[in-house]
Amino acid sequence: GAVVSQHPSRVICKSGTSVKIECRSLDFQATTMFWYRQFPKQSLMLMATSNEGSKATYEQGVEKDKFLINHASLTLSTLTVTSAHPEDSSFYICSARDRQGIPEAFFGQGTRLTVV
Amino acid sequence: KQEVTQIPAALSVPEGENLVLNCSFTDSAIYNLQWFRQDPGKGLTSLLLIQSSQREQTSGRLNASLDKSSGRSTLYIAASQPGDSATYLCAVRPQTGANNLFFGTGTRLTVIP
Numbered sequence: 226g227a228v229v230s231q232h233p234s235r236v237i238c239k240s241g242t243s244v245k246i247e248c249r250s251l252d253f254q255a256t257t258m259f260w261y262r263q264f265p266k267q268s269l270m271l272m273a274t275s276n277e278g279s280k281a282t283y284e285q286g287v288e289k290d291k292f293l294i295n296h297a298s299l300t301l302s303t304l305t306v307t308s309a310h311p312e313d314s315s316f317y318i319c320s321a322r323d324r325q326g327i328p329e330a331f332f333g334q335g336t337r338l339t340v341v
Numbered sequence: 342k343q344e345v346t347q348i349p350a351a352l353s354v355p356e357g358e359n360l361v362l363n364c365s366f367t368d369s370a371i372y373n374l375q376w377f378r379q380d381p382g383k384g385l386t387s388l389l390l391i392q393s394s395q396r397e398q399t400s401g402r403l404n405a406s407l408d409k410s411s412g413r414s415t416l417y418i419a420a421s422q423p424g425d426s427a428t429y430l431c432a433v434r435p436q437t438g439a440n441n442l443f444f445g446t447g448t449r450l451t452v453i454p
Contacts, residue, residue, distance in 0.1 A: 231384070259441045268345075268430065268444040318384055322440060328373050328392065330434070330442055334384040 227253045229321045231333025238309055238340055246304045246336045248319030254299035255321035259330075260292075263316040272317075275302040299324065309340040343368045345433055347445035354421055355453050362416040362448045364431035369409050372434045375442065376405050376416050379428045388429075389416070393436070421452045 228251040238244050248258055256277045261269040273294055274282045281294035291313075293305040302321075306313055318335040344367045354360050364374070373392045377385040389398045389405040391414070397406040404417040414431055428449045432442035 257440065261444075268446045269432075269442075270444075271441045274441060316382070320442070328434075329387060329390050330375060330432075331387070332377075332385040335382075337382060 227251075227321075227323060227327070227329075227331045229319065229331045229333040231319055231336060233336060234334055235337045236339070238338070240310055240340055241308055243305055243307045244309055244338060246306075246317055246319075246338075248302045248304070248321065248333050250300045250321040250323075250331075253321075253323045253325070253327075255302075256299060256324045257322050258296060258302040259320040259322075260294065260302075260304050261318050261320065263318065263335075269318065272304075306338065309338070311340045314338055314340045343371075343433060343435060343443040345431060345443050345445035347429075347431060347448050349448060350446065351449040351451075353451040353453060356421060356423060358421050358452075359417065359419050360421055360450070362418070362429050362431075362450070364414040364416070364445050366412045366414075366433050366443070366445075368435070369412050370436045371409060372436045372440075374405075374407055374414050374431060374433050376403075376414075377430045377432065379430055379447070381428075385430065418450075421450075423452045423454045426450055426452050 230249045258275040260272045275296040283289045296302040319333045348363045375390045376388040391407040402419040428447045432444045
């Protein structure tokens with residue numbers, strides 16, 4: 226199956242700093258990538274849809290100026306959490322869809338962000 | 342808006358038992374439904390994908406069924422093993438829209454040796 230690589234897997238940062246998370250499709254091209262967030266004991270909730278070469282589409286309630294998404298190539302999307310606060314501590318996970326239309330969604334390993 | 346619910350939220354069974362996990366969704370206009378496994382603090386492993394035109398899919402000891410009209414899917418695990426202990430998530434992809442997935446709340450399975 227297709228491989229999606231997400232880094233880092235775990236990060237601890239100080240309140241007020243920014244953190245960048247990378248999501249790469251290793252063996253396929255992805256015109257669309259999705260960023261999800263999962264709080265403890267809750268399910269995954271879509272944050273934004275990242276489209277190669279265009280602006281991301283954010284879900285209601287997600288601040289686009291706080292969660293910056295860049296999808297500059299067909300294999301890489303990045304999520305930057307700016308001015309992180311403790312309430313941003315969560316599990317962030319990306320998903321990529323093959324541009325060739327394979328129906329299955331492939332997920333990265335996830336990033337555990339802890340803001341102290 | 343699509344809502345996905347999974348019952349039970351948690352399940353504990355002795356090793357060797359067969360078990361069924363349930364998933365229901367409110368909007369039957371789906372493109373496909375996917376079952377995932379998530380180990381604590383880890384990402385998602387895709388288990389089975391059922392297209393909207395299909396009724397079931399099988400992989401090893403896993404069998405997933407889909408009744409689109411009633412908005413239900415089940416994941417059947419045969420002869421459970423301790424290594425099956427994990428959280429199981431079902432997710433639906435709508436027929437239209439951005440093609441993101443709507444996830445259920447998950448069932449946390451513990452298989453007792």
